[in-house]
Amino acid sequence: MRNRLKSSVAVxxxxxxxxxxxxxxxxAEWPTFDAITHFLIEQSQKAMTSAVDKVYDNxxxxxxxxxxxxxxxxxxxxxxxxxxxxxxxxxQRAQIGAVQQIADASNSSNARFYRDMRNSEIRDxxxxxxxxxxxxxxxxxxxxxxxxxxxxxxAIADVMDARGEGAxxxxxxxxxxxxxxxxNALHLSRYCDADEAAAGLCTPSARxxxxxxxxxxxxxxxxxxxxxNAANDFSTNVVQPVVPAALRGDQLxxxxxxxxxxxxxxxxxxxxxxxxxxxxxxxxxxPTVTLNEAQQTQLRARGVEPPAAGSWLQVLGxxxxxRFTDVAWAASLHNMTxxxxxxxxxxxxALSNYIALANLRLQMQSAxxxxxxxxxGVERGFTGVVSMPSPTIAAN
Numbered sequence: 001m002r003n004r005l006k007s008s009v010a011v012x013x014x015x016x017x018x019x020x021x022x023x024x025x026x027x028a029e030w031p032t033f034d035a036i037t038h039f040l041i042e043q044s045q046k047a048m049t050s051a052v053d054k055v056y057d058n059x060x061x062x063x064x065x066x067x068x069x070x071x072x073x074x075x076x077x078x079x080x081x082x083x084x085x086x087x088x089x090x091x092q093r094a095q096i097g098a099v100q101q102i103a104d105a106s107n108s109s110n111a112r113f114y115r116d117m118r119n120s121e122i123r124d125x126x127x128x129x130x131x132x133x134x135x136x137x138x139x140x141x142x143x144x145x146x147x148x149x150x151x152x153x154x155a156i157a158d159v160m161d162a163r164g165e166g167a168x169x170x171x172x173x174x175x176x177x178x179x180x181x182x183x184n185a186l187h188l189s190r191y192c193d194a195d196e197a198a199a200g201l202c203t204p205s206a207r208x209x210x211x212x213x214x215x216x217x218x219x220x221x222x223x224x225x226x227x228x229n230a231a232n233d234f235s236t237n238v239v240q241p242v243v244p245a246a247l248r249g250d251q252l253x254x255x256x257x258x259x260x261x262x263x264x265x266x267x268x269x270x271x272x273x274x275x276x277x278x279x280x281x282x283x284x285x286x287p288t289v290t291l292n293e294a295q296q297t298q299l300r301a302r303g304v305e306p307p308a309a310g311s312w313l314q315v316l317g318x319x320x321x322x323r324f325t326d327v328a329w330a331a332s333l334h335n336m337t338x339x340x341x342x343x344x345x346x347x348x349x350a351l352s353n354y355i356a357l358a359n360l361r362l363q364m365q366s367a368x369x370x371x372x373x374x375x376x377g378v379e380r381g382f383t384g385v386v387s388m389p390s391p392t393i394a395a396n
Contacts, residue, residue: 124337124340125340128340129332129344131340132343132344132347134294135319135344135351138295138315138318138322139350139351141289141295142312142315142316142319142354144288144289145289145310145315146284148283148286148288149280149283149288152228152282152288153276153280153283156275156283160232160236160272160275163243165246165268166179166243166245170243172244172245172246173248176243179242179244180242183236183242187211187233188201188202189202190205190207190211191205191208191211191230191233192205192208193205193208207230211233211237212237213234216230216233216234217231217234217278217281220313220314221286221313222285222286224308228282228286231285232278232279235275235278239274239278240271240274240275247261270376273368273369273372274369274372276365284311284313285311285313287307287308287309288309288310288312289309289311289312290308290309290310291306291307291309291310291314295310298318298321298322298326316358320351
C-alpha cells in the first residue's frame with residue numbers, strides 16, 4: 001500500500017510539472033524537445049519525488065506518532081480502567097467481608113443475648129421465690145408447734161387423769177369432800193371475783209371467774225402460762241369439777257366393791273376421753289413457737305401486737321390469711337415465673353392436705369366422743385338382770 005501511494009504521488013507531481021514547465025505548443029505536427037528542457041524535467045521530477053517522499057515520511061511519522069500516542073492512551077486507559085475495576089472489586093470484596101464480619105458479630109451478639117436470656121429464665125425457674133421461703137418457714141413453725149403441743153397434751157393428761165382416777169395423794173384419794181374443797185380452793189386462789197372477795201373468802205383476782213368463761217378457752221393463742229392454766233381450769237369445770245372419792249381398801253374386796261370398781265373404770269375412761277378433747281385444743285392454742293418477722297408483720301397489719309410466742313392455730317391461720325388477704329403475696333404472685341407459680345400451687349395443696357389431716361384427727365376425736373355417748377345411752381336403757389323364780393321338779 002505504501003509503494004502504491006508513492007507511485008500515485010509521483011505521477012501526480014510529474015503531470016503537474018509538465019503542465020507548468022511545458023512550453024507553448026508550436027504550430028507543428030511533432031513537438032520539439034531539447035536537452036535543457038529534458039534536464040529541467042528530470043530535476044523537477046526529482047524535486048517532486050523528494051518532496052512527495054518527505055511529505056509521505058512526515059505523514060507516516062505523524063500517523064506513527066498518532067498511533068503510538070493512541071496506543072499509549074489506550075494502554076493508559078486500560079491501565080486506569082483496570083486499576084479502577086480492580087479497586088472497585090477490592091472495595092466490593094472488602095464490603096462483603098465487612099458485611100460478613102458485621103453479620104458474624106450480630107449473630108454472636110444475638111446468640112450471647114439469647115443465651116443470657118435463657119440462663120436468666122433457667123435461674124428464675126430454679127430460684128425459690130420469697131413467698132416460697134415464707135411458706136417453708138411457716139410449715140416449719142407449724143410442725144414445731146404441733147410437736148410442742150403434743151408434749152402439752154401429754155403433760156395435762158398425766159396430771160388430770162391421775163386427778164380424775166383419784167390416784168394416791170390426790171384430793172379424791174382422801175375423799176370426795178377433800179376433792180370439792182380442793183376445787184373451791186383453786187378457784188378462790190386464781191379467779192376470785194368481787195362477791196367472793198366481799199365475803200372475805202379471797203383477794204380479788206386479775207382474771208375473775210376466768211375458769212368458767214369460754215373466752216378463756218377459745219383463743220387463737222394464749223398470752224402466757226396463766227392463760228393456759230385458765231383454759232385448763234375451764235375444761236376442768238366443764239368436764240369434772242369434783243372428782244368422786246376413790247375406792248380403797250375393803251371397798252374393793254366385796255362383790256359390791258368389785259361392781260363399783262368396774263363402773264368407776266368406765267366413768268374414768270369417759271372422763272379421760274372428754275378431757276383429752278379439751279387438752280388437745282388447749283395444746284393447739286398454747287404459745288409454743290416463736291413467730292418470724294413476716295408473721296409479726298402480718299399481725300401488725302391486722303392491728304394486733306405480736307405475742308412473745310405463737311400457737312399452732314395462729315401460725316396456721318396466718319399462713320392461710322397470707323394467701324387470702326396479704327397484698328404483698330398477691331403482688332408477688334403476679335410477678336412469679338411459671339415454675340414459681342407451680343411451686344406455689346404445690347405448697348397450697350400441701351397446706352390443704354395438712355389441714356385435711358388435722359381435720360381428720362378432729363373427726364376421729366368427735367367419733368370417739370360420739371361412740372362414748374352412744375355407749376352411755378345404751379347402758380342407761382339396759383334393764384340388767386331380771387330375777388327369775390327357781391323351777392320346782394315334782395318327784396315321781
